[in-house]
Amino acid sequence: MGKKGILVDMHYCTGCHACEIACKQENGFGVGNWGIRINEIITEKPNSDRVHFDYLPYFTLQCNLCAERIASGEDTKPSCVKHCGTACMQYGEIEDLAKEMAAKPRAILYSPL
Amino acid sequence: MRMEYDRIVNTTTWSAGPGCHGGCGAKLYVKDGRVVKVEGDENHPWNFGRGCSRLLAMTQYMYHPERILWPLKRVGPRGDGNFARISWDEAYDLIEENFNKIKENYGAKAVIFIQGTGRDIGGPMSLVAYNYGSPNWSQLGLGGQACYGPRLGAMSCIQGDTSVADCSQFFEKRFDDPRYRLPNYIVVWGQDPTRGCPDGFYGNWIIDCMKRGSKLIVVDPRQNFLTSRAEHHLQLRPGTDGALALGMLGAIIENGWYNKEFVEKWCLGFEELAERAREYPLDRVASITWVPKEQILAAAKAYALASPGSAIQWGLPIDQAPDGVIVAQAINDLWAITGNIDVPGGNVIARNAYHVSAYPFDNYQLADMYGDDFVEQVVQKRIGSDEYGWLRKWRCYIQPDVAVRQMLTQNPYPIKATWIQTANPVANAADMRLHYEALRAMDFNVVIDLFHNPTTMSVADVILPAATFAERTGFRAWFQPVQIISPAVNVGECRNDWEIAMDMAQRFNPELKKRYPNGIKDYMDWRLEPTGMTYADLQARGGWKWGDEEGSAWVPYKRYERGVLRADGKPGFRTPSGKVELKSSQNAEWGATGVTRVDPLPYYQEPFESEMSTPDLFKKYPLIMVTGRRSAVFFHSEHRNIPWLRECDPHPDVEIHPSVARDLKLENGEWVWIENERGRIRRKVKINAGIHPKTVSVLHGWWLPETEGRAPNLFSAWDVNCNVLVPTGAQSRTGYGGNAYKTTLVRLVKMHDGSPAAPPVSVWGRG
Ligand code: SF4
Numbered sequence: 001m002g003k004k005g006i007l008v009d010m011h012y013c014t015g016c017h018a019c020e021i022a023c024k025q026e027n028g029f030g031v032g033n034w035g036i037r038i039n040e041i042i043t044e045k046p047n048s049d050r051v052h053f054d055y056l057p058y059f060t061l062q063c064n065l066c067a068e069r070i071a072s073g074e075d076t077k078p079s080c081v082k083h084c085g086t087a088c089m090q091y092g093e094i095e096d097l098a099k100e101m102a103a104k105p106r107a108i109l110y111s112p113l
Numbered sequence: 114m115r116m117e118y119d120r121i122v123n124t125t126t127w128s129a130g131p132g133c134h135g136g137c138g139a140k141l142y143v144k145d146g147r148v149v150k151v152e153g154d155e156n157h158p159w160n161f162g163r164g165c166s167r168l169l170a171m172t173q174y175m176y177h178p179e180r181i182l183w184p185l186k187r188v189g190p191r192g193d194g195n196f197a198r199i200s201w202d203e204a205y206d207l208i209e210e211n212f213n214k215i216k217e218n219y220g221a222k223a224v225i226f227i228q229g230t231g232r233d234i235g236g237p238m239s240l241v242a243y244n245y246g247s248p249n250w251s252q253l254g255l256g257g258q259a260c261y262g263p264r265l266g267a268m269s270c271i272q273g274d275t276s277v278a279d280c281s282q283f284f285e286k287r288f289d290d291p292r293y294r295l296p297n298y299i300v301v302w303g304q305d306p307t308r309g310c311p312d313g314f315y316g317n318w319i320i321d322c323m324k325r326g327s328k329l330i331v332v333d334p335r336q337n338f339l340t341s342r343a344e345h346h347l348q349l350r351p352g353t354d355g356a357l358a359l360g361m362l363g364a365i366i367e368n369g370w371y372n373k374e375f376v377e378k379w380c381l382g383f384e385e386l387a388e389r390a391r392e393y394p395l396d397r398v399a400s401i402t403w404v405p406k407e408q409i410l411a412a413a414k415a416y417a418l419a420s421p422g423s424a425i426q427w428g429l430p431i432d433q434a435p436d437g438v439i440v441a442q443a444i445n446d447l448w449a450i451t452g453n454i455d456v457p458g459g460n461v462i463a464r465n466a467y468h469v470s471a472y473p474f475d476n477y478q479l480a481d482m483y484g485d486d487f488v489e490q491v492v493q494k495r496i497g498s499d500e501y502g503w504l505r506k507w508r509c510y511i512q513p514d515v516a517v518r519q520m521l522t523q524n525p526y527p528i529k530a531t532w533i534q535t536a537n538p539v540a541n542a543a544d545m546r547l548h549y550e551a552l553r554a555m556d557f558n559v560v561i562d563l564f565h566n567p568t569t570m571s572v573a574d575v576i577l578p579a580a581t582f583a584e585r586t587g588f589r590a591w592f593q594p595v596q597i598i599s600p601a602v603n604v605g606e607c608r609n610d611w612e613i614a615m616d617m618a619q620r621f622n623p624e625l626k627k628r629y630p631n632g633i634k635d636y637m638d639w640r641l642e643p644t645g646m647t648y649a650d651l652q653a654r655g656g657w658k659w660g661d662e663e664g665s666a667w668v669p670y671k672r673y674e675r676g677v678l679r680a681d682g683k684p685g686f687r688t689p690s691g692k693v694e695l696k697s698s699q700n701a702e703w704g705a706t707g708v709t710r711v712d713p714l715p716y717y718q719e720p721f722e723s724e725m726s727t728p729d730l731f732k733k734y735p736l737i738m739v740t741g742r743r744s745a746v747f748f749h750s751e752h753r754n755i756p757w758l759r760e761c762d763p764h765p766d767v768e769i770h771p772s773v774a775r776d777l778k779l780e781n782g783e784w785v786w787i788e789n790e791r792g793r794i795r796r797k798v799k800i801n802a803g804i805h806p807k808t809v810s811v812l813h814g815w816w817l818p819e820t821e822g823r824a825p826n827l828f829s830a831w832d833v834n835c836n837v838l839v840p841t842g843a844q845s846r847t848g849y850g851g852n853a854y855k856t857t858l859v860r861l862v863k864m865h866d867g868s869p870a871a872p873p874v875s876v877w878g879r880g
């Protein structure tokens with residue numbers, strides 16, 4: 001088995017916070033501790049009145065890709081991926097995800113360790 | 114982390130807990146009689162396994178150390194926060210005794226029954242009201258009754274039925290159903306569905322459609338995630354939606370982009386509408402709305418030429434625009450003349466499966482339950498029905514702006530007590546102080562809730578603890594599917610809202626015991642009868658059922674051709690003429706039963722306060738405060754006390770454009786005063802280039818549960834809640850719609866030395 005990771009399609013993350021709370025519940029994290037955190041990035045485009053909003057989920061040192069959840073057979077997906085409001089996250093082998101990534105205009109691929 | 118559990122309970126969300134209008138399939142993991150984890154149900158076609166932040170934080174909500182676990186009665190003066198534990202029987206006795214005394218002295222109509230938003234308690238609460246004998250069922254504090262009611266009423270008049278954007282929600286197979294087609298465009302008008310699930314609509318369905326190829330047109334004064342991804346964004350002046358809709362109608366008609374076949378065959382009043390729309394040429398509309406003419410034209414063209422098969426998903430600001438019903442009418446006309454009614458990917462007619470509803474909401478259904486005479490009496494006595502004919506004809510609520518004044522003046526008849534069920538009006542009502550004073554003037558207030566809040570602290574005489582959805586039996590029938598709510602556990606002595614309502618209703622009317630000897634169990638099975646199934650049957654088949662009987666009135670599409678919409682079985686719409694009434698005879702007729710006259714055609718009305726309507730006020734208060742932006746982690750005034758959620762959105766902020774920050778020398782994160790003639794509040798500055806420079810944006814419902822709850826502080830509600838600044842009495846001509854929630858004029862004032870320090874924000878601490 002190859003290395004696992006999570007692919008995030010940045011075009012669709014709305015910043016709904018579901019992944020953050022899913023992770024806290026899954027891992028019993030208290031206030032101040034996160035496995036995943038959302039960043040809001042507001043870009044004022046030059047020569048345009050249109051402002052661009054991006055939400056970027058990023059993973060912390062605490063994220064182990066829900067190792068126990070997956071290993072125990074309880075689920076095939078990490079908790080954040082399952083509950084993502086827009087299903088903009090995918091879990092899998094990084095080689096497979098990298099292929100998917102090529103077809104997406106803007107995406108990030110995360111893999112710990 | 115591996116979570117130990119003994120069993121999983123599959124259920125449906127609705128109300129207390131996530132707080133919302135519900136519908137999601139949820140899985141509750143139970144260990145030793147305690148819910149230890151909550152997840153979305155991956156097999157449920159509503160949400161496909163997803164769960165929002167508020168659902169996923171349920172364990173913190175249910176087992177919060179400050180949750181009210183047993184009935185309480187006030188000891189000591191109101192506002193001191195001293196309550197003593199009592200038993201359920203004692204609490205019920207106390208309520209019965211006080212309400213009966215009021216009935217003897219003043220008549221049953223002296224009690225007002227108050228619910229919050231579209232939650233499961235609305236209807237069952239009317240059981241208490243009507244069996245006690247009061248006609249006054251209300252959403253007190255909701256200025257202009259401006260929440261979905263105006264849109265529903267407008268649609269009822271114009272097309273005889275409610276429509277919603279077609280995101281395949283009427284089919285169990287959803288996007289895979291061969292009958293379904295994706296909307297070409299979705300016009301998201303005055304709503305941010307990424308931040309919640311309004312009006313029985315799961316917000317992320319919009320994203321699901323976008324991912325499959327639907328394009329967006331967004332109408333919103335604010336730029337955000339959706340506007341960034343929209344083909345067209347019309348950044349309009351708050352409250353001018355009516356002018357914009359009329360401008361779009363005019364452009365579509367003038368250029369011949371409407372659906373001639375549908376208009377000729379199925380619409381009435383097209384010529385009159387066209388004539389009215391000619392009064393709104395795009396130059397005029399552009400100057401009213403701030404939206405450049407070319408942008409309006411381009412958006413109207415894109416929508417109309419991609420129709421039939423494009424949808425409008427609209428929001429609460431339509432109701433809250435001046436004369437909300439009329440604005441809703443204009444937008445309804447847009448999807449009508451483009452042929453989008455009840456076509457795949459359009460605005461699909463939203464009948465409840467099997468015509469089951471959790472409770473009766475309109476006069477016809479009520480007559481079924483209580484008889485015609487009773488309904489006639491209720492209609493005559495309902496507060497506001499003299500002034501507003503619509504109040505007699507549409508829905509069962511009283512007019513809230515009239516009601517709050519009656520509570521203070523005791524005219525035309527006395528009001529002496531309230532029953533407030535999961536509503537929190539002191540932190541949610543427009544003009545909070547007026548409502549606070551009105552509730553303080555009552556002899557007796559019953560409050561049913563889950564936590565102490567500004568309402569329990571300031572006005573409650575008896576408090577009954579309500580259960581969350583995870584602790585209760587119930588069902589949900591809102592469009593599709595019919596779903597049941599199954600209890601997983603008990604928490605303290607908390608009781609199901611429905612059970613509380615049934616218990617008290619049976620005390621006031623012992624006859625009801627004969628009708629429902631087993632209480633809500635019988636009530637539910639009676640309501641569910643048309644499905645051919647009982648609560649237990651539905652539970653046994655997994656908990657939900659989409660109605661999909663071929664040819665039935667609840668299955669799309671083009672039902673007006675099939676003769677299933679009207680009582681007489683003829684083809685057409687459920688309107689007096691059987692046509693879509695662009696010029697609405699019913700709207701005018703309903704209005705004519707009261708003292709106010711209602712125009713049967715849409716028109717534009719300037720906001721209550723604005724540069725145009727109150728120029729002097731505008732000079733002093735030059736910013737338009739738009740309230741009601743949603744946070745993904747809060748539902749109205751709830752969840753500020755839930756650590757995981759509060760951490761995501763910790764401060765009561767005010768979002769301002771960078772140019773406003775520059776002008777006023779404000780920095781990100783500093784506290785600022787927001788003021789107008791009604792008072793002032795404090796907010797933390799958040800600079801956001803998406804906010805229009807002439808507006809500021811604030812979340813409503815704020816109070817700080819971590820601060821002193823006793824009067825006068827009341828959890829800092831006076832300090833941070835924007836409703837201190839929002840007026841009442843700005844309701845529209847139908848009594849439905851209006852108020853200035855989106856258009857209150859304010860100014861920002863920088864704090865100087867000596868200004869109070871920032872309020873503490875520490876509830877989520879380190880625990
Ligand atoms: S994969 Fe698991 S541990 Fe990592 S962020 Fe998602 S929920 Fe948290």
Ligand code: SF4
Nearest residue numbers: 013016017019084085
């Ligand atoms: S759940 Fe999904 S959409 Fe929501 S914030 Fe997380 S990654 Fe973004």
